[in-house]
Amino acid sequence: MSPPDLSTLARDGLWDNNPALVQLLGLCPLLAVSASVVNALGLALATLGVLMGSNLAVSLIRQRVPTAVRLPAFVMIIAAFVTCADLLMAAYAFELHRVLGIFIPLIVTNCAILGRADAFAARQPPLPALLDGLMMGLGFGAVLVLLGAIRELFGQGTLFAGLDLLLGPLAADWQLTLIPDYDFLFLVLPPGAFFTAGLLIALKNAIDDRRRRATAPTPRERIRVTGTPR
Amino acid sequence: MSLMHASTAQAVPGTPGVMRWVLVATLPGIALMSWHFGWGVLANVLVAGGLAMALEALMLRLRGRAIGATLGDHSALVSGVLLGAALPPFAPWWLLLVGVAAAIVVAKHLYGGLGQNLFNPAMVGYALLLIAFPVPMTQWVAPLGLVGPEALSPLEALRQLAGLGPGLDALSGATPLDAFKHKPEGLMAQEFWAGEPLPPGAQAAWRDVALGWLAGGALLLWRRLIDWRIPLALLGSLTLLSGLLYAGDPSQHGSPAFHLFAGAAIFGACFIATDPVSAAAGRRGRWLYGAAIGVLVVVIRTQGAYPDAIAFAVLLMNFAVPLIDHLLPPRPLGRRQRETSP
Numbered sequence: 001m002s003p004p005d006l007s008t009l010a011r012d013g014l015w016d017n018n019p020a021l022v023q024l025l026g027l028c029p030l031l032a033v034s035a036s037v038v039n040a041l042g043l044a045l046a047t048l049g050v051l052m053g054s055n056l057a058v059s060l061i062r063q064r065v066p067t068a069v070r071l072p073a074f075v076m077i078i079a080a081f082v083t084c085a086d087l088l089m090a091a092y093a094f095e096l097h098r099v100l101g102i103f104i105p106l107i108v109t110n111c112a113i114l115g116r117a118d119a120f121a122a123r124q125p126p127l128p129a130l131l132d133g134l135m136m137g138l139g140f141g142a143v144l145v146l147l148g149a150i151r152e153l154f155g156q157g158t159l160f161a162g163l164d165l166l167l168g169p170l171a172a173d174w175q176l177t178l179i180p181d182y183d184f185l186f187l188v189l190p191p192g193a194f195f196t197a198g199l200l201i202a203l204k205n206a207i208d209d210r211r212r213r214a215t216a217p218t219p220r221e222r223i224r225v226t227g228t229p230r
Numbered sequence: 231m232s233l234m235h236a237s238t239a240q241a242v243p244g245t246p247g248v249m250r251w252v253l254v255a256t257l258p259g260i261a262l263m264s265w266h267f268g269w270g271v272l273a274n275v276l277v278a279g280g281l282a283m284a285l286e287a288l289m290l291r292l293r294g295r296a297i298g299a300t301l302g303d304h305s306a307l308v309s310g311v312l313l314g315a316a317l318p319p320f321a322p323w324w325l326l327l328v329g330v331a332a333a334i335v336v337a338k339h340l341y342g343g344l345g346q347n348l349f350n351p352a353m354v355g356y357a358l359l360l361i362a363f364p365v366p367m368t369q370w371v372a373p374l375g376l377v378g379p380e381a382l383s384p385l386e387a388l389r390q391l392a393g394l395g396p397g398l399d400a401l402s403g404a405t406p407l408d409a410f411k412h413k414p415e416g417l418m419a420q421e422f423w424a425g426e427p428l429p430p431g432a433q434a435a436w437r438d439v440a441l442g443w444l445a446g447g448a449l450l451l452w453r454r455l456i457d458w459r460i461p462l463a464l465l466g467s468l469t470l471l472s473g474l475l476y477a478g479d480p481s482q483h484g485s486p487a488f489h490l491f492a493g494a495a496i497f498g499a500c501f502i503a504t505d506p507v508s509a510a511a512g513r514r515g516r517w518l519y520g521a522a523i524g525v526l527v528v529v530i531r532t533q534g535a536y537p538d539a540i541a542f543a544v545l546l547m548n549f550a551v552p553l554i555d556h557l558l559p560p561r562p563l564g565r566r567q568r569e570t571s572p
Contacts, residue, residue, distance in 0.1 A: 186362035195336075 003128035013135025020143035025112035031193040040148025044141030055133030058121040096165040157182030249304035255446035262442035266435035269387035270319030282310025289339040320390040329355035369402040372429035406492040408537035447500025456504035463520030498540035512560035
């Protein structure tokens with residue numbers, strides 16, 4: 001099997017086989033940490049880094065790992081990268097690290113990462129594996145940040161609140177208050193995450209449907225000659 | 231088809247007929263509630279009913295369905311009226327709009343319209359509002375009456391509906407269930423009630439409203455529009471469980487009468503749990519469905535974070551209905567009881 005080219009990887013990761021919208025993997029962190037843009041962005045970056053690192057490492061050792069023990073080996077690799085991400089975040093974005101709490105270590109249980117390691121990286125050379133990690137991570141992260149933006153905007157009326165936790169004091173005044181004195185707790189709480197994620201999946205399917213209908217050739221008219229309906 | 235099998239040849243009213251009777255049956259409850267809590271109740275019911283009709287028409291249009299026939303079955307109106315009656319009186323318009331939108335747009339039409347909804351639409355709207363706006367949803371205006379020296383005028387009701395002017399915080403307080411839930415730990419129940427934690431007349435008002443709903447439920451039972459098993463099982467299990475708790479420690483638990491008449495138990499038993507779409511289908515299934523709601527209500531009221539529990543209990547059992555219908559399926563028409571048991 002020849003490795004897929006970059007555009008195929010990009011289309012798969014970002015749209016056709018998006019981990020969050022199509023594979024529906026990694027929903028636990030996706031739903032738990034998407035109440036605001038800063039939380040979503042923090043988790044998205046951490047997941048992206050872990051996914052690229054684990055895909056590359058799994059691909060490098062793919063010929064040395066016996067099939068029978070491959071899953072424990074992959075999990076150990078992922079756990080190592082998650083520990084790196086956890087410590088890096090604690091060092092450089094401590095406040096955000098405290099906010100995200102258990103969900104950083106829990107990246108290790110994100111099935112999207114193990115899924116990519118087993119389904120793609122273990123069968124492909126390092127460069128496509130790295131690029132697949134990048135594209136899948138970006139696809140997952142894009143949905144995460146979009147979900148965070150929608151929930152923050154319609155839950156609290158703001159956007160980019162507290163972004164300085166992640167990007168430093170430069171971002172301290174990036175907060176946009178689009179709807180002042182506004183509060184819709186439903187979207188901030190977990191049920192709102194399920195609801196918004198469902199709407200995003202529905203939107204993606206609707207767009208796909210419309211595209212398919214636009215590109216499909218117009219069906220040829222067939223005239224029925226047998227068994228004419230009464 | 232003029233020939234009909236004898237067993238189906240009864241005068242069964244269609245959906246519009248049933249819904250008209252349900253609307254009639256809500257009248258005593260709504261009337262008594264308005265009598266005690268004022269014009270805000272009528273405003274809630276009328277605005278929520280109107281919004282429900284408008285959103286139903288909008289959704290039917292978006293889905294490319296015929297508007298006239300479906301809107302004429304009054305089912306959206308019933309959902310709106312029930313939701314409006316469940317919300318605190320003098321609610322602002324946006325509260326009603328969000329609740330009705332959750333009920334009609336999400337719970338009803340996104341699931342496929344009347345007959346396809348897994349969850350009771352009115353209770354989906356109520357639960358969403360309770361989660362999203364806990365403060366306005368648990369503040370009830372004191373029973374100031376419809377007419378009389380202290381009553382709030384219809385104009386004031388309109389002002390509150392429009393969200394203008396100061397809120398009614400000074401005139402509002404906890405419901406009896408809410409007050410009892412936040413009873414200080416060491417205080418005995420008798421001492422608590424002796425301290426008059428509620429506005430005067432509140433408990434009597436809640437009891438009268440519950441009796442009004444009971445009258446409506448009796449009408450529906452008399453017209454055979456609801457299955458008697460569900461309300462009986464619900465109220466029976468609620469009375470039994472709250473009675474056991476009360477017998478165990480009367481100083482810390484509400485009496486069965488308190489559980490029956492202080493909250494929405496009777497309203498839920500007669501108008502919410504009996505919704506034929508989202509309830510269990512079989513007879514044995516309905517016993518189980520109703521009894522489980524009653525148990526859940528007592529459990530959530532005594533152990534949970536929310537003062538009343540009808541909405542959550544009904545929605546939780548709506549989840550269980552496919553399983554109940556699988557385990558205790560409705561008996562096919564004409565079959566004897568023995569043949570179905572495997």
